[in-house]
Amino acid sequence: MKRILGRLLVLGAAAGAVYALRNYFESSSARASRGDVQLTLDNGASVEPSSAEAQEFVDIARKVLEIAG
């Protein structure tokens, strides 16, 4: 009984690790990279937002594209 419980525990841990890794790779592939967002201001200046802001832009843009089909 103890051995079965031990094996179940190991299996559970392995499944959890696989799930975490999968999530990590999925989110990193969707991460905004340099040049993904470019803004031209009304004064003519060109701006590239910080990575956090760029990520926000890309996440919403992805939703827009998803809705637009």
Place this chain on the structure above:
Amino acid sequence: MAEGGATGVGGLEGLLENLRALSGEVTTAAVLSAGGDLEAATLPPGVDRERYSAMITALAGIARRTARENGGSGFAEARIRADEGYVLLVSLEGGRTLVTTTGPDARVGLVLYDMRNTRRELEQTSGNGASAGSETGGPGERKQ
């Protein structure tokens, strides 16, 4: 409002349809009011207009905020690339925004050029309350 086809040609939707016809890479086009309402749009059937409108309003809001944080009073253009394609924003007079979406392989420079031309026509349309004038150098002038 147009859904996948031109209705009210000569008005806002007609101009958006012209833009879509000219730039074959444009999948959807919309004009957003300063208050975040969808004034006109060319969307395929089945698209949830409210969700689409909410998302592009959010995008325009972030673009304005980012522009202010970087010393501007607003943005003129924004280009956002995602895996699925591009979302392009061009600011219009009075806080309105012209938004288009394209596929991932679109020639974005060309689409932005057509959007700039359409902007003039859209501003004229809203200024006159009538259809666009003929001297605008609008999107109809570029041959495909």
